[in-house]
Amino acid sequence: MAATSPHVRSQPVRITRTALALATAAVLAAGAAGPLAAPAAAAPAPAAAQAAAASAAPFTAAQATLNPDGSYLISWASTAAQVSVTAATQASATTGVALGGGAGTGSLTVPAGTLPAAARWYFRLSTPDGSALTVAERSLGLADAHNFRDAGGYRTADGHWVRTGVVYRSGKLSGLTAAEQQVLTAEGITLDVDLRNSSERSDDPDQIPAGVGYQVADVVSLAHGIKFHKDAAATLLQALAAGLFSGSSDLGQSIGYPFMVNFVGADHAFHDTLVAIEHNSGATVFHCTAGKDRTGWANAVLLTLLGVPRATVEADFLASNTYTGDPEAVELSWLTSAFNEVNAIYGSFDGYLHQGLMLTDADIAALKAKLLA
Template sequence: MQPRRLTAAALATLVLTGTAALAHPALAEPHTPATTAERAAAQPVPFTQAAAHLATDGSYTLSWSSPAAHVQVTAHTKPDASDPGTPLGSAAGTGTLTVPAGALAADRRWYFELTPDTGGAYVVAERSLGIASAKNFRDAGGYRTSDGRWVKYGIVYRSNKLSGLTAAEQQRVVDQGITHDIDLRNYFERKDEPDKVPAGVTYQVADVVSLAHGVSFHDPALMTLAQAIAAGLFSGSSDLGQSIGYPFMVNFVGADHAFKDLLTAVNSNTGATVYHCSAGKDRTGWGTAVLLTLLGVPRATVEADFLASNDYTGNPDAVELSWLRAAFAEVDHIYGSFDAYLHKGLGLDDATIQSLRNRLLTP
């Protein structure tokens, strides 16, 4: 499919009505497990539900569902549970466990290893990092795929702008093992509010509206514009600019390069990665939807993660489901399938896609 160039007149129309809204808003080597812990980790995870919630008083509530008879719970400071850990007790195969406030140090992030009496263990954590200056900074892990696997915690994070990080918050970022920061914002956003990147963290720009690759689209831009406006009016969208912006994140060739750069960076980085835009809900929201869908997370779960920005930002109108669905509809319209979008739109090869799944998913 050849991108279509936009005439100057059409570009002017697009910029005035749509683009402004968009601007603001190697496979792992085989490994034979050697230790008991490694053998357990290599087994399929039997949990069908697992979560950790940190209350305002500092207590944790852990819950899970599995066919096991008993589940042992251990607290760790590392997402791979490679540290000695602190035993917390056990409960039924489908059960809950409360960790009282003060039982664990409050100045670090805790991961909870759920070890069933049959099958592999799974590690859960409170999704939010509790960073006051970046309220939408959260883990993209913790979701179950359609084939029963789980997205691991502690590898990929999504956030809003990182320009206000305090020294303590920067240290909290470093403590999560984050070594790569991917900025999806445009030039003016980056210039006005540059990221405060902690020492040791590599900074990368993946500008979703960059013109570095020209101004071209997979489908006629004016047609996409008209269809987006009509769909936004039909859905009752509270922000037609966003109704326009989301389809263009699929149709605009420059956005393809940005989201490809995001996914390939997540795949190649040996540490954890954070990516963000300004509010952490639109460009970051679509990037996360693409990543989770690539991993096999069901659409309903992807949509729930997208809508969670309304809670994390404290703004119940931060995002609307119709916007995300408009982007997925554009994928279907242009490519016919999400898999075709990954390969033909973003230019990902099978090796990269499989490598992402190998790295981010449980067995």
């Protein structure tokens, strides 16, 4: 996380290539093109679009953790009197290897060697009334795809859960071995959405298995022109000031995050990513280079759309510091600056979804129906 002191850190700041591209576009646009007309306030979504399609699973907490020794710890908290646990190699499986269970709130350890080798194990938590929730270790453990992890497994504010095994987030996929590509196949991934720019894609093309579709959603593409929703110079100055005040270690990222909201080209990239997830019949992975900034904002948008509380969204974002092995990979102030830009331009996150990302009520309802349990 960023330091809370208003003083600038003594070490040199970093500026990433993507953040620099967005900042450069802003400088080019400043004085040359005014902001777009202020977006109209989004009309309230109908109740049917706001409601999740499925009944909430009766769990207030649930998690599966793979320990270094190969054992799993399954923990849960439920309103049910009893919970039983089964293991399966597919997220959609309704039966599997019976592992035991316990009281409504409890845990279960699965010793190493209990389950045979598999690309991934899913754990189905079932209650006597037939309700069930599936959890899994979030990371797929791909050595050559840093930060490759499940986007699901989080509880929403209204008690639903984001399904596991449907959407994944990752860093670049250019180094996948044949065995790692088979993990993608085993997980039912049928679409790869690439958020990187043309230079990154050319330097490190994705290595994905046959049968997986490939789609570009370039966050810094100029295909839609150099257009911004509000004055680019103002956003640039505000971002620099906020980055200096927060003690950001990377002023480029302090600039880049609000521009992922202000830049019209980014709107199209994130729109295309979400719509691809909506319409893809299999599982989807989206990624950038490190899987933490463009990917981090894309996943923050997805989780917030689904109703995941802000604190959980922030924790998922900061988890890149663990999964990348770099404790300073991301800072909370960067994510906060993007959400602040949403409020500054649209007044609400709902306005951003409808007016910025051009999502319809039907799109949002479809994403919730597909991803919420």
